[in-house]
Amino acid sequence: MARTQGSHSDITxxxxxxxxxxxxxxxxxxxxxxxxxxxxxxxxxxxLYNYTPDKQSLLYRLMRDHMExxxxxxxxxxxxxxxxxxxxxxxxxxxxFHMQRPEEVFIAYMELRNLTPENxxxxxxxxxxxxxxxxxxxxxxxxxxxxxxxxxxxxxxxVIAMLNGVMxxxxxxxxxxxxxxxxxxxxxxRKAVAA
Amino acid sequence: MARTQGSHSDITxxxxxxxxxxxxxxxxxxxxxxxxxxxxxxxxxxxLYNYTPDKQSLLYRLMRDHMExxxxxxxxxxxxxxxxxxxxxxxxxxxxFHMQRPEEVFIAYMELRNLTPENxxxxxxxxxxxxxxxxxxxxxxxxxxxxxxxxxxxxxxxVIAMLNGVMxxxxxxxxxxxxxxxxxxxxxxRKAVAA
DNA sequence: GTTCTATTTGAACGTGTGTTCATATAAGCT
DNA sequence: AGCTTATATGAACACACGTTCAAATAGAAC
Numbered sequence: 001m002a003r004t005q006g007s008h009s010d011i012t013x014x015x016x017x018x019x020x021x022x023x024x025x026x027x028x029x030x031x032x033x034x035x036x037x038x039x040x041x042x043x044x045x046x047x048l049y050n051y052t053p054d055k056q057s058l059l060y061r062l063m064r065d066h067m068e069x070x071x072x073x074x075x076x077x078x079x080x081x082x083x084x085x086x087x088x089x090x091x092x093x094x095x096x097f098h099m100q101r102p103e104e105v106f107i108a109y110m111e112l113r114n115l116t117p118e119n120x121x122x123x124x125x126x127x128x129x130x131x132x133x134x135x136x137x138x139x140x141x142x143x144x145x146x147x148x149x150x151x152x153x154x155x156x157x158x159v160i161a162m163l164n165g166v167m168x169x170x171x172x173x174x175x176x177x178x179x180x181x182x183x184x185x186x187x188x189x190r191k192a193v194a195a
Numbered sequence: 196m197a198r199t200q201g202s203h204s205d206i207t208x209x210x211x212x213x214x215x216x217x218x219x220x221x222x223x224x225x226x227x228x229x230x231x232x233x234x235x236x237x238x239x240x241x242x243l244y245n246y247t248p249d250k251q252s253l254l255y256r257l258m259r260d261h262m263e264x265x266x267x268x269x270x271x272x273x274x275x276x277x278x279x280x281x282x283x284x285x286x287x288x289x290x291x292f293h294m295q296r297p298e299e300v301f302i303a304y305m306e307l308r309n310l311t312p313e314n315x316x317x318x319x320x321x322x323x324x325x326x327x328x329x330x331x332x333x334x335x336x337x338x339x340x341x342x343x344x345x346x347x348x349x350x351x352x353x354v355i356a357m358l359n360g361v362m363x364x365x366x367x368x369x370x371x372x373x374x375x376x377x378x379x380x381x382x383x384x385r386k387a388v389a390a
Numbered sequence: 391g392t393t394c395t396a397t398t399t400g401a402a403c404g405t406g407t408g409t410t411c412a413t414a415t416a417a418g419c420t
Numbered sequence: 421a422g423c424t425t426a427t428a429t430g431a432a433c434a435c436a437c438g439t440t441c442a443a444a445t446a447g448a449a450c
Contacts, residue, residue: 044398049438
């Protein structure tokens with residue numbers, strides 16, 4: 001049981017991250033030990049330290065990678081002609097992206113308080129970037145006259161909170177398809193911000 | 196430092212619960228030790244066990260008391276003539292009740308996974324009771340023809356998720372008064388479920 | 391087939407965990 | 421003033437924690 005250059009190393013690293021992801025999502029960062037993560041990978045605890053400087057970095061990197069993926073995917077969306085289309089696209093994107101990564105999403109807002117202050121600030125900045133994208137759409141829609149909002153910032157947070165609620169109940173194979181879920185939420189969001 | 200019948204006992208008990216509330220809300224159940232709680236109260240760790248059988252019960256009782264208070268207060272609301280008024284009343288109640296207990300609210304949905312299965316089932320039942328009250332209003336409104344919902348259950352969860360979002364950003368003394376916040380959210384909820 | 395080195399082990403470090411319990415203490419009752 | 425008893429102490433229990441590191445190991449390179 002030793003190395004295989006660019007083999008064990010390339011395999012163990014991702015497996016550790018995946019195990020940490022599952023366990024943090026299931027039991028919470030503080031309740032999961034390095035030994036549990038190691039056991040899930042099939043390795044001794046000491047071996048983890050070839051891949052992460054410490055437990056905190058394991059959490060931070062999971063969150064940062066998730067947020068950066070989210071931002072990159074959002075920025076890659078095709079631009080739309082009107083705010084209504086942009087909002088529809090955003091709602092569909094948000095629901096689908098998050099549905100595909102329930103564990104990352106769960107960790108990303110349950111474990112914020114377990115980040116060191118510096119790490120927290122970085123993640124929080126990424127989150128604000130994402131919120132700003134939605135807020136931009138809402139403000140543009142107000143200018144177009146298709147949206148009517150008493151407060152754009154609060155509307156932004158309200159829409160995201162509502163959409164994130166999907167995560168708490170949706171289970172693949174349940175009574176509703178993803179398409180249906182998307183339609184239902186789009187209907188509510190559209191009406192909530194409508195002029 | 197010993198007892199005062201119906202004095203130390205009546206004082207230490209609540210102080211322990213209050214300390215646990217603050218610390219669990221701030222750092223999370225798993226990250227808080229019995230010794231930290233004891234230190235906050237100004238007592239040794241062993242003394243806590245005169246007031247709680249174990250750490251788990253401390254968490255469970257905080258959550259159960261909170262949920263029962265919430266349910267009792269909700270059931271005590273005056274009945275309304277129409278679903279629209281009932282929904283407006285519910286939105287106002289929900290926002291104000293939760294704003295007054297940010298720590299209890301935070302714990303009640305961040306620490307669910309740290310409950311034993313039996314305790315979790317009980318809390319979850321209480322939560323469902325509360326959701327059912329809102330769902331009843333929405334269904335009644337559909338019958339009256341004032342609400343139009345593709346799916347009443349999802350609308351219920353969406354409204355609650357949206358309202359709970361307030362907790363993540365509202366700070367007393369911020370740029371918006373509670374009345375303003377209530378108006379803004381009521382505006383969005385009303386439109387989201389409107390026929 | 392030998393050497394080299396990336397990778398893993400396994401034990402150890404110091405500290406902290408939830409919980410228990412014999413002992414000490416001080417207030418209430420008579 | 422003395423007795424009783426509710427309350428709190430403080431040490432101890434067995435175990436778990438994150439992290440470190442010398443030593444062992446096994447694939448890659450020659």
